[in-house]
Amino acid sequence: MKDKLIIGGFCFILGFFFLYSLIDSDTLVSFSERRTMATLPKLEVSSIPTGKYFEKMNEYLTDQFPFRNQLRRSKALFVNSVYQKNISHDAYRIGNEIYQLEPTVNEKSVTYFTNKLNEVADTHFKNKKVFYAIIPDKNYYVEVSSFPKMDYPFLYQTVREGLNKNFEEIDLRPTLNLDSYYRTDLHWRQEQLEEVVSLLQNKLQLEKTSFPRKQESYFPFYGAYYSKSSGSVTADTIQYLFSGTIENTEVYNYEKKRMESVYEKENLKNIDSYDIFLSGATPILILNNEESSSDRELILFRDSFSSSLAPLLLDNYQKITMIDLRYFSSKMLSEVEEIDFSKTNQDILFLYSVPIINQSFTLK
Amino acid sequence: MVFSSIPFLYYFLPIVLLSYFVVPKKFKNSILLISSLFFYFYGEPKFILVLLFSCVFSYLFGKWIDKCQVPWKKKSLLVLSLCINFGILFYFKYYNFFVSNINHLFPDTLPFLSIVMPIGISFFTFQSASYLIDIYRKEVKPATSIFTYSTYLSLFPQLIAGPIVRYQTISKELETRESKTSDISNEIRRFVLGLSKKVMIADMLGIFSKELASLSSNTVIGFWLKAISDSLQLYFDFSGYSDMAIGLGLIFGFHFLENFNYPFIANSITDFWRRWHISLSSWFRDYIYIPLGGNRVSKFRHYRNILIVWMTTGLWHGASWNFVLWGLYFAFFLILEKKVLLKFLKNHQVFSHAYTIFLVLISFVIFNQTDLSLLGETLKGMFGFSKIAFCNKETLFYLKDSIILLGIALLFSTPILRRGKDYLTKWKRGELLVGTLEVILTLLLLLLSTAFLIDESFQPFLYFRF
Structure with a gap:
């Protein structure tokens, strides 16, 4: 038998x-x-x-x-419950949240990053005051004592010491916490950025504006780390904020040579729903706020985190130019007709997250 | 194609099993031959020619050696056939290693070639060699046809990662064999257990080893944990593959010899090599060690024989000096044991196990490190001669995450569970309980292994590179 x-x-x-x-x-x-x-x-x-x-x-x-998804979930269930393992595909699960394990500061990368910023500033913003801010990854805020974190003070200090004297630091760390980030993704949540916006306005000497309260949401958002959990955590919800300014702003996409909206809702159905914010990965974007009472402009060197932040600064600027050096060489910037760095009404901000600083060789 | 893959498990295997058990007896070998050639072709399309050449060449030389009645001609035919067989192996596996050493001594003497080694070449070359030598020694009759011989050499259950099956082991079964229901059931369990050992333990240990290798700062404990994890991974990977091969073989009616017997409970290095990769060590014993005179010669020649056997055993594992060092390392301890230690080890059980485990762990550190300069760093780190911390938070973090996995691996590397099962089956109720558990666990492990295969990226068997 x-x-x-x-x-x-x-x-x-x-x-x-x-x-x-x-x-x-x-x-x-x-x-x-x-x-x-x-x-x-x-x-x-x-x-x-x-x-x-x-x-x-x-x-x-x-x-x-x-039954691929069900089998992957079964494996995750077995590994979590029998092996009691929380690490899967280089990501660590704490409850319903996933963290990418990155405990080592890549010194060469940090040095490359500071050299690249110095090169851009020396070429285009000689003798101008420029600001920089580091966006900590969410591992910074994990309070589990055994969790291996990178040496953040060393990273911050290396950046500080590597940049020229005309760079002024804006320390974002006090304005964020674990709730500021998606559970299954590396990015911060737009609706949690009120303190970040407030700090930037303060440091850049901008007028204090009211934080948008009107919002829409989308579920399920499978963040970049979701697949590493093999489906053992629940998906996130994306919330995106509206104001009159955000709705009226037109975005010029330099790569596609066309006008777009701040939020492209069709992109929610992309593999990465975070693409709703300013169409995701794009070399150069120009946000035109025609109804602005201000004549100031912001030149923002950035990574993907800024896609959700920039719309919240629109009340303070007539124009925000966003440049992603991962997709556009800094050496080619002077050839872009739409960009003029010689104006005097410009704020210059370099805003980069820790994961990019620690793997900065993609910056051109 | 590998056993631990979705294409093999859910497409190749069902089709082959169905075809094999549906066709009349006289076509069964044809089904096995066709499926084996496809199995190899799927993984290594262009190298199918090397395998086919080996089949035809060894079959013909086997016939000629058998027919030849003139001793010197017979010997010449054997030498020629072995030279060509090992020549092909040398070209694919050792040519660039040879060139790098020659060029090291005499710069730019020979050119390097872009050579990819055919999978399983070490296994089927050794099988061909044993076939030819056994015919020469009149220990076995040549295969009745080229198809029978090709079925033997290319038989997919043992084709690419062993065990090294000698022709004489299955020559009768190649002509006539039966698949009994109880055999099939037992071997399905064996196959599923082997699959689980590979994907649920070995591959998971591989991930743990990688985590330890990428610590932001090395620690003494980290080095030791990696040595333990690497050793267990190699054991579960290779013994899992052997279980699958033996299980599949018996499903088709072939009785392959065992390849592992709980090597980590060995009480000496001598004992370890009676339990680890048995088919390889017995091959070297029967075809190199004994022909050289074995231990029935002067002490000097006896030790020389051991050194030759273990140096070649090391080289069989790879074209790199660390494998030679690995072989010589074992040769040293085998000689030491024969000369002084064996009696002492027999009388000190706890010490003998600790001694064996310690030496085996170090051996696998040598085995896994092809860069000899890094090997020195690793050994210094393990014994605290580097300026590194004894332990740190990061090491403990990874250890905590994998400690149950390590515990399970250690448990399954001993015969404790098998002894528990044997104990229970002494009683009727126990037998019923064990029988029920065997059914449930076999099917559950098959599904879980499938889930692991789906979730994990493709991980080839470690022994493929040999």
Whole structure:
């Protein structure tokens, strides 16, 4: 009886998944894994001897395996409950929150970062006062004593000492806490940035404005770390804030040569829903607030964190130019007609998060 | 193709099993041959020619050696066939290593070649060699046909990572064999257990080892934990593969010999090598050590024989000096044990286990470090001769996260559970309980292993590179 049950059960499991996979339709995109899934590779004679065809076939069969999400969750459940492991795919789970483990300061990267900022400032903002702010990653605020954090004081000090004298620091650390960040993503939550905006207004000597209270939300937002948890935590909700200024502002996308909205709601359905904020990864954006009573402009060198912050500064500026040096070389900036660094009514702010500073070699 | 992959488990295996058990007996070997060649072709398309050449070449030379009645001609044929077999292995596996050493002594003498080593070449070359030598020694008759021999050499359960199955072990079963229901059930359990050992323990230990290797600052405890984790990973990876191979073999009616027998409970290095990669150590014993004279020679020649065997055992594992050092390390302790230690170890059980575990851990540090300069750093770190902390918060963080995994791995590396099962099955109720648990656990482990395979990125077996 035992033998028959084992043979029968084994054959049933193998046969069930085999047959189910034949009749099941393919999944093109996995939102929970934030990626497109492999599709059936085309059979080309040249790809067989090299083994590429079979490699792609492996990816396809594994990606399109029936009940993929449920199986991944089962694995996570087993590893969490039996092995009592909280680390999965280099990410650490505390309750319902996921943190990327990055305990080492990459000194070479930090030095590269400061050199790059000095180079940009020396080229375009000689003798001008420029501000910089470091956005701490959420690991900074974890209070679990055993959690391995990077040496933040060392990182801050290395940046401070590496930058030229015309850089003035704005320390954002007191304005944020764990609730300021998504549970499944590295980014901060727009609706939690009131103190950040207030501090920036204070340091940049801007008029204090009221923080937008009108908001809309979207669920589920599968953050960058969600897939690392294999679905063992719940998805986040994105909230995005509205004001008259935000609704009336037009955004010029330099790469696509077209006007866009501050929030592109269609992007909520992208693999990364965070793309709702200023269309996600883009080299140069110019936010024009035609109805502004101010004539000031902001030049913002930034990473993705600023996509959700910049709309909240619109009341203070007639124009915000956002430059992402990961996608646009600093050496080419003088050739962009839409950008003029010679004006005197400009505030210059370099706003970068710790993950970018620690892996800054992408800055061009 | 690897056993621990979705394409193998849920596409290749069901089709092969169905075809094999549906066709009449006379076609069963054809099904195995076709599926084995496809299995190899799927993973290494262009190197299928190397495998086919080895099949045809060894089969023909086997026939000629058998037919030849003139001793010197017979010997010449054997030497020639072995030279060509090992020549191919040398070209793919050792040529660039050889060139780098020659060029080190005489700069720019020989050019490096862009060579990719065919998977499993060390295994099927050694199987071919044993086949030819056994025919020469008249210990086995040549295969009845090229198809029978090719089925043996390419048999997918043992093709790419062993165990090294000699032709004489399965020659009768290649002609006629039966698959009994109880055998199939036992071997399905063996196969699933092997799969679980690979994906649920070895691969997880691999992740732990990587975490320890990337600590922002090394610690003494971190080095030791990594040595333990690496050793256990290698054991579960390779013994898991052997379990799958032996299990699959028996499903098709082939009885392969055991390859592991709880090596971590060994009480000496001599005992360890009777329990670790048994098919390889017995191959070297039967085809190198004994022909050289074994221990029935002068002391000097006996020690020389041990050194030769272990240097080549080391080299078999890889074209790098650390593998040679690894082999010589074992040779040193085997000689030491033969000369003075064995009696002492037999009378001091606790010490003998601690001694063996300690030496085996160090051996795998040597095994895993192909850069000899880094090997020195690691050993210095392990013994506190580097200026590093004994332990730190980060090491403890990773240890805490994997401590249960380590505990489970340590438990399964001993026969405690098997002895518990044997104890329970002495009673009828115990037998019923064990039987029920076996059914549930086999099926549950198959599903869980599938879940692990889906979630983890592709992780090849460690023994593939040999």
